[in-house]
Amino acid sequence: MKLITAVIKPFKLDEVQGALKGIGVNGMTITEVQGYGRQSGHTEVYRGTEYTVAFVPKVKVEILADEAQVDAIEEALAAAARTDKIGDGKIWVTDVSSVQRVRTGERGPDAI
């Protein structure tokens, strides 16, 4: 089992959700986060004084998936989140040692 984590542009969330639904992903968790990568931050001007905003608002998407599904999910996620402009985000995949569905107590791939 794997945990797929993606940090994407907030306005792309709907498209990402739709694309993942389309390939049979029936659950995800999202978090509003702030951060920066190569894009770095931006500046804002209030009453003539410039402020640097280092951390840009992003959405973090987390999806638990069976190993066989991972490539398809990664691909669909990247395609839906892409704008070809700097700041599109990142996707990474980590191993998950145990998953349990709270309601039924099912464990492993059945719990996904």
Added chain:
Amino acid sequence: MDSGDIAWVLVSAALVLFMTPGLAFFYGGMDRARNVLNMLMMNFWCLLIVPIVWALGGFSLAQVPFDNDFIGGFDSAFMRGFSITGEDGGGGLATMIFLGMFAVITPALISGAVADRMKFAAWAIFVPAWLLLVFVPVFKWVYGGWLGQRGSLDFAGGTAIHVNAGIAALAAVLVLGKRKGWPTEGHPPHSMPLVMIGTGILWFGWFGFNAGSALAANGQAVQAFANTFFAAAAAGLAWAAVERIRDGHFTNLGAASGIVAGLVAITPCAGFVAGMAPIYIGLVAGVVCCFAVQLKNKAGYDDALDVVGVHFVGGLVGSLLLGFFAEPDFFGIDVKSGLFHDGGLSLLGEQALANGVTIVWSFVVTTIIMLALKATMGVRVTEEVEAAGLDLAEHAETGYHSGAGLGV
């Protein structure tokens, strides 16, 4: 007062009351998220304590007896002497309440300067002390006292309220000191929508502030209303246009700040100028205040939300421009005319004197009050509280529970 006048004064009084929550939102949005409730409560504190002080004797000292030049007495203290029957018909009480609303918002204006670092307990004492020692005497001198009798004009409180509170804000921050990290660390507004709501409420309430100051439902009130409409628009336009040209963008905060600067500047003029004058006054105020808010960076005083740049400078600009634009013939009243209406320099001189006296008194006495508070109870929160936010430390509340808890 006839029934029409009383109706308008009562409505105006309610409009002016609404300005204090409006100001709280205007300031609160500009403040940081961790201090927003402290900012709101500094303003709401004025709504709690000032009406009591006003009833106990604030009004009486500020006005009664009317023939005294320097300070009133205690004739109307403890709500004595108000009647709602007979010829007066409650007009005296309506006026007392209406002026009480002005007494509420005047110290509240200062809260924007001391934001982010003043002990709430010190603010709680500062407000009634400042009201009695600074607002009350200056109000008396300007309205019915020696400055007014010499011929200076201040329709709704340019000198008595905005210049007075604006220069007090400067005195207060000089004693209080800079916020930790200012000016290198940025302090951008945490909620611009809150600022815009506050601006809308202020503009709405200001129709009561200015047109209500005619203390009658008459032509002067209508013209003051029109002036409040035009000057705010012109100043908002001017400020935002300067930012568009100078900084590249037409900003919400620029438009909002300009609107408030225009409202401040037209306040002393509202019942004395007509025609295109409010638009000229607004345009000048918008441009001048837009540059004035940057003085603090050069001079090194930490006026957090620009009370000096908007209220002191805006009030002074309006009050001095009245020396040019005053047109009493249009209103059929017998006061000094401005330079542009064959009045010569006499009114301008009186305006300069009235503001000069107000500036000196307010600055000196505010400094003394702040130094006394500093020496006794202390005026500043600890560094730890300042860093963690005043909402939690001073009020045991948090403005926003949603979000990642980053304490921005």
